[in-house]
Amino acid sequence: MIKRVNFQRHKPLAFLLLAPQMLVLAIFVFWPAAQALYQAFTITDPFGQHSTFVWFDNFRDVLTSPEYFNSIYRTAIFSTGTTASAVLAGLGFAVLVDRVARGKSVYRLMIIWPYAVAPVLAGVLWLFLFHPIYGAIALMLKQGFGIPWNPLLDGSDAMLLVIVAAAWKQVSYNFVFFLAALQAIPRSLIEAAAIDGAGPIRRFVSIVFPLISPTTFFLLVINVVYAFFDTFGIIHALTQGGPGGATDILVYKVYADGFLGLDLGLSSAQSVILMILVIGLTAVQFRYLERRVKYAQ
Amino acid sequence: MRKRLLGAFAGIVSAFAASVAAAAPIEIQFWHPTLGPIDDALKQQIDSFNNSQSAYKVVASGRGTYDETFNAAIAGFRANKSPHLLVVIGQGTQSMLLSGAVYPVQDLLAAEGYKIDWDNYIQPVLNYYRTKDMKLLSLPFSVSTPILWYNKDGFAKAGLTRPPVTWDEMGEYLTKLRAAGFECGYTSGWQQWVHVDNYSTIHDLPIATLHNGLDGLAATFTYNKTDVVKNIARLQSWVADGRYTYSGRQGSSATPAFASGRCAMMTHSSAVFSSLQASAKFAFEAAPLPYEAGTTPHNSLIGGGALWVLKGHKPEEYKGVAAFLAHLASPDQQAKWHKDTGYMPITKAAYEKVKAEGYYDKYPQQEVAITQVQRGTPTLNTMTVRLGNANQYVAALEEEMEAVWANKKTAQQAMDDAVRRGNEILRRFERQRGN
Numbered sequence: 001m002i003k004r005v006n007f008q009r010h011k012p013l014a015f016l017l018l019a020p021q022m023l024v025l026a027i028f029v030f031w032p033a034a035q036a037l038y039q040a041f042t043i044t045d046p047f048g049q050h051s052t053f054v055w056f057d058n059f060r061d062v063l064t065s066p067e068y069f070n071s072i073y074r075t076a077i078f079s080t081g082t083t084a085s086a087v088l089a090g091l092g093f094a095v096l097v098d099r100v101a102r103g104k105s106v107y108r109l110m111i112i113w114p115y116a117v118a119p120v121l122a123g124v125l126w127l128f129l130f131h132p133i134y135g136a137i138a139l140m141l142k143q144g145f146g147i148p149w150n151p152l153l154d155g156s157d158a159m160l161l162v163i164v165a166a167a168w169k170q171v172s173y174n175f176v177f178f179l180a181a182l183q184a185i186p187r188s189l190i191e192a193a194a195i196d197g198a199g200p201i202r203r204f205v206s207i208v209f210p211l212i213s214p215t216t217f218f219l220l221v222i223n224v225v226y227a228f229f230d231t232f233g234i235i236h237a238l239t240q241g242g243p244g245g246a247t248d249i250l251v252y253k254v255y256a257d258g259f260l261g262l263d264l265g266l267s268s269a270q271s272v273i274l275m276i277l278v279i280g281l282t283a284v285q286f287r288y289l290e291r292r293v294k295y296a297q
Numbered sequence: 298m299r300k301r302l303l304g305a306f307a308g309i310v311s312a313f314a315a316s317v318a319a320a321a322p323i324e325i326q327f328w329h330p331t332l333g334p335i336d337d338a339l340k341q342q343i344d345s346f347n348n349s350q351s352a353y354k355v356v357a358s359g360r361g362t363y364d365e366t367f368n369a370a371i372a373g374f375r376a377n378k379s380p381h382l383l384v385v386i387g388q389g390t391q392s393m394l395l396s397g398a399v400y401p402v403q404d405l406l407a408a409e410g411y412k413i414d415w416d417n418y419i420q421p422v423l424n425y426y427r428t429k430d431m432k433l434l435s436l437p438f439s440v441s442t443p444i445l446w447y448n449k450d451g452f453a454k455a456g457l458t459r460p461p462v463t464w465d466e467m468g469e470y471l472t473k474l475r476a477a478g479f480e481c482g483y484t485s486g487w488q489q490w491v492h493v494d495n496y497s498t499i500h501d502l503p504i505a506t507l508h509n510g511l512d513g514l515a516a517t518f519t520y521n522k523t524d525v526v527k528n529i530a531r532l533q534s535w536v537a538d539g540r541y542t543y544s545g546r547q548g549s550s551a552t553p554a555f556a557s558g559r560c561a562m563m564t565h566s567s568a569v570f571s572s573l574q575a576s577a578k579f580a581f582e583a584a585p586l587p588y589e590a591g592t593t594p595h596n597s598l599i600g601g602g603a604l605w606v607l608k609g610h611k612p613e614e615y616k617g618v619a620a621f622l623a624h625l626a627s628p629d630q631q632a633k634w635h636k637d638t639g640y641m642p643i644t645k646a647a648y649e650k651v652k653a654e655g656y657y658d659k660y661p662q663q664e665v666a667i668t669q670v671q672r673g674t675p676t677l678n679t680m681t682v683r684l685g686n687a688n689q690y691v692a693a694l695e696e697e698m699e700a701v702w703a704n705k706k707t708a709q710q711a712m713d714d715a716v717r718r719g720n721e722i723l724r725r726f727e728r729q730r731g732n
Binding site: 043044045046047048049050052054061065067127131133134152153154155240241242243244245248256257259260261262263265266 | 364367368371374375392395396397398481484542543544545546547550553554557559560686688689692695696697699700702703705718721725728729730731
């Protein structure tokens with residue numbers, strides 16, 4: 001039985017005890033968020049000399065630009081691709097490593113490694129391998145397999161490249177969680193199924209996967225958020241949104257207009273829209289997907 | 298234990314006392330982007346100033362990329378902690394001019410009693426950073442201009458003995474070079490700088506109204522109505538038949554494409570000289586940018602960082618800032634900087650000095666930029682591009698150029714779209730400044 005404390009008669013004390021936490025939240029979360037919200041309604045120069053309250057002008061400028069709708073479409077492809085490949089690859093590697101008898105720690109280390117690489121550096125690395133003029137892998141694709149690989153001009157090639165690069169970084173993270181979840185499954189359950197004659201695939205579908213569904217759901221949410229918010233470094237290093245806007249995802253536009261372009265109003269308006277989108281998406285995930293998740297009792 | 302602590306304390310106190318006793322020189326904060334191999338040359342410049350006198354000490358601090366440095370400076374300005382000196386990329390000139398944070402270099406040097414004959418400077422270099430009444434705002438620092446680089450060994454293989462002079466001649470050269478085995482005939486760094494900005498200035502064409510924005514914030518782009526469209530269309534046909542290979546935005550990807558020997562020709566900043574020298578395993582030469590047959594070429598447009606002096610510091614500190622700037626502009630320092638980094642010298646004296654040393658006989662590539670910016674007489678079309686939000690409109694333009702290379706749009710469609718998007722960005726810049 002968990003001990004509960006009732007503050008009904010000591011409300012001031014309750015608020016006093018909550019205060020430090022609320023203060024931290026207010027300073028580091030609510031205040032910046034409120035600033036962003038306020039800036040979304042202003043047009044201002046970077047040095048803060050002039051600031052005009054313009055109501056919804058920034059939102060109008062964002063939402064009337066054809067490039068922005070292209071960006072939403074690209075973001076949908078990018079985040080679906082990145083999340084799906086990162087989660088599936090993480091799960092695949094975890095299942096394989098879970099079954100390895102010897103040298104488990106070596107595999108584990110090798111797969112966790114990419115997580116330690118900074119996103120911008122990862123981008124540069126990938127660019128160097130896949131640059132159509134001098135990239136080692138690109139030349140191999142072209143000369144060895146006759147594949148006309150050119151992410152600098154072909155939008156699909158570029159999208160594929162940024163998805164793989166973004167997913168590559170996140171696979172390690174997913175791998176760690178999946179491996180931990182797999183190792184928490186009681187061996188007796190799997191052995192019992194094996195005695196009943198269930199093969200490895202049957203055991204995975206009927207026993208293992210339902211048991212790790214809370215982890216899968218958690219990773220799905222985390223990976224979607226990663227794809228939406230955390231990938232501008234890779235895009236900047238690899239394609240800068242190109243060619244012709246093919247990889248110009250929403251968060252990269254926020255970064256490019258805000259940090260590079262110093263148009264804080266336009267960038268804030270976009271981040272407010274992005275925030276609303278991601279909150280909506282996460283709500284949908286919780287509403288429809290979480291129902292299928294079986295949490296342990 | 299106690300004794301040791303006491304000893305340490307005494308040590309700190311005496312060290313502190315010693316540093317005070319040496320009448321600490323006045324510190325001058327200097328924020329600059331980290332420029333890789335060039336940082337060493339910068340350090341030598343600063344050391345030579347610090348060692349030449351004891352009243353002032355310049356403290357340099359690398360702040361990452363140009364964009365990161367600019368962001369750091371804005372944060373510093375808003376928190377009242379600006380450096381004295383800041384390096385800003387040329388495209389940020391309009392933002393700086395309107396920031397309210399600037400002490401124009403020409404005013405500072407005049408106020409501190411430096412009698413500088415600005416006629417002794419290479420005019421097209423200064424012009425980029427001048428107001429319309431010819432006042433110099435910032436001191437050109439890491440300045441270059443795009444030129445044509447070519448693989449001399451490759452030229453010999455294709456039976457070519459001199460660089461192409463016109464763009465059409467260049468097209469013929471590329472056909473021969475492709476026949477001689479170069480899969481990539483030509484690539485370009487900074488495609489927008491080369492094929493829109495410099496193409497326009499060399500042919501005395503306006504990029505935007507109001508003398509490319511020099512006369513006011515209401516300027517609008519006009520390059521979709523000039524020969525720029527013809528130039529982009531020609532490049533599109535070169536992409537189609539393999540003569541031009543697109544190597545990516547900005548400058549970093551073109552250099553290895555040329556230095557690895559894969560591309561026979563490249564248009565790129567004159568400042569890539571030092572990195573080509575370090576990495577190219579063949580003989581390479583440089584030539585001025587080609588122009589259209591039947592025209593007389595004007596000066597090309599420069600680009601790169603300039604040193605800005607920021608407001609809000611003490612008078613005695615500004616004395617030191619002026620002394621430092623005068624030191625940097627001296628012929629000795631300019632000549633050394635030019636040779637060490639591949640950036641252009643800003644004074645005629647420095648250029649003459651380097652020439653007299655016979656340096657250009659050995660490295661003729663280094664002289665091309667200087668003669669190219671002095672072709673023809675500067676006009677109001679060729680003086681500068683003074684437009685705001687450059688990072689954004691350049692990104693939009695590069696995006697549209699990619700659509701041309703990928704054959705998704707015609708040159709005219711893409712330039713129209715780039716101009717439409719660019720003008721929206723310029724109008725936002727105006728509103729940001731309270732207009």
